[in-house]
Amino acid sequence: METSLDGKITGPFMQAADDNYQGDGDLFYHIAFDDDGYYHPQGWLSGRTTTDDNFTHYAKPQLDENAAPVPDGDFIPTTIAPQYYISIDPHGKLAWTTNQMTFMATTAQVLEVLTSQVSNAYKAFLRQLDIPYIIAGDTELDAPLAMKKLKDLFHMETVMLGGGGVLNWSFIQQGLCDELSLVLSNAADGSTDTPTLFSAVPGLSSTTPRTFTLKNVEAHDNFVWLRYLIDPKK
Ligand SMILES: NC(=O)c1ccc[n+]([C@@H]2O[C@H](COP(=O)([O-])OP(=O)(O)OC[C@H]3O[C@@H](n4cnc5c(N)ncnc54)[C@H](OP(=O)(O)O)[C@@H]3O)[C@@H](O)[C@H]2O)c1
Numbered sequence: 001m002e003t004s005l006d007g008k009i010t011g012p013f014m015q016a017a018d019d020n021y022q023g024d025g026d027l028f029y030h031i032a033f034d035d036d037g038y039y040h041p042q043g044w045l046s047g048r049t050t051t052d053d054n055f056t057h058y059a060k061p062q063l064d065e066n067a068a069p070v071p072d073g074d075f076i077p078t079t080i081a082p083q084y085y086i087s088i089d090p091h092g093k094l095a096w097t098t099n100q101m102t103f104m105a106t107t108a109q110v111l112e113v114l115t116s117q118v119s120n121a122y123k124a125f126l127r128q129l130d131i132p133y134i135i136a137g138d139t140e141l142d143a144p145l146a147m148k149k150l151k152d153l154f155h156m157e158t159v160m161l162g163g164g165g166v167l168n169w170s171f172i173q174q175g176l177c178d179e180l181s182l183v184l185s186n187a188a189d190g191s192t193d194t195p196t197l198f199s200a201v202p203g204l205s206s207t208t209p210r211t212f213t214l215k216n217v218e219a220h221d222n223f224v225w226l227r228y229l230i231d232p233k234k
Contacts, residue, residue, distance in 0.1 A: 001180075001182055002024060002182075002183040003185065004187055004188045005188040009165055009196060011191050024184075024222075027220055027223070028183045032160055033103075038181075040158060041083075041160040043150065044084075044161075044162040045086045046088065046164075048088060048089050048091075049164055056096060061092075061094070061125050062125070063119070064124060067121050074134045075127055075132050076134075083107075084110075084111040085108040085109070086111050089113065089114060090114065091115070092114055092119060092122035096129055099129050099130045110131050111133070115139060134150075143170065143171060165196050169201075170204045179215070179230065182227075210230065210233070215227040
């Protein structure tokens, strides 16, 4: 994750950082995505709001309510892609137009994580676009089951928890994240209505405090890269 000095993950600070060309976004990208970067994840998870803000832009999917019933269960591709954009979409809202997405120089196969409450019409829509999906949970996301399916069905060993703050905090509270990687920008905007690195949402996560053990600090000109281990729950 990349944050402002005041812990925001999006908002006016980003433009200010870009205008001054500080390179924090480049470092963020390098760590997570470059071949000679640090993590080499086989997939990265994104919350539904992050996907709508950046890729699907809150469009409504064109659904065929009379689509033939799709087979029960997951929709798994016959060949596994080298990298997946794993979209947490428990209600089936996202209006994808293609089964690939591009973030800077990285292109990844879209993979949707749904719950059983998602309609037949939405699953038929994904099948038509050849977008694989897994089902984890009945009405609420079963995040441990989703992670198990990513490993068992897609052979993923390393997955990046890629934000936003709601997704991050819900996975950390459930003990599903072992390391925090943070590029701290040298910009801030003091806004009070933009998302922060971690956000508790009633029904998804609590405000139970967690602690972190600092593992490494690297200074890069005006910004720093911090790595923490996430301490087990007391
Ligand atoms: N600076 C960075 O490094 C960085 C990285 C990523 C994202 N971002 C920014 O972060 C912003 C969005 O962050 P956000 O915190 O508002 O939202 P978010 O975490 O991206 O998405 C929240 C939504 O995802 C679904 N979701 C997440 N966790 C879930 C869980 N455990 N169980 C069930 N559903 C879950 C829910 O979708 P439904 O509402 O459909 O139920 C929830 O409302 C965007 O503007 C994005 O650009 C910044």
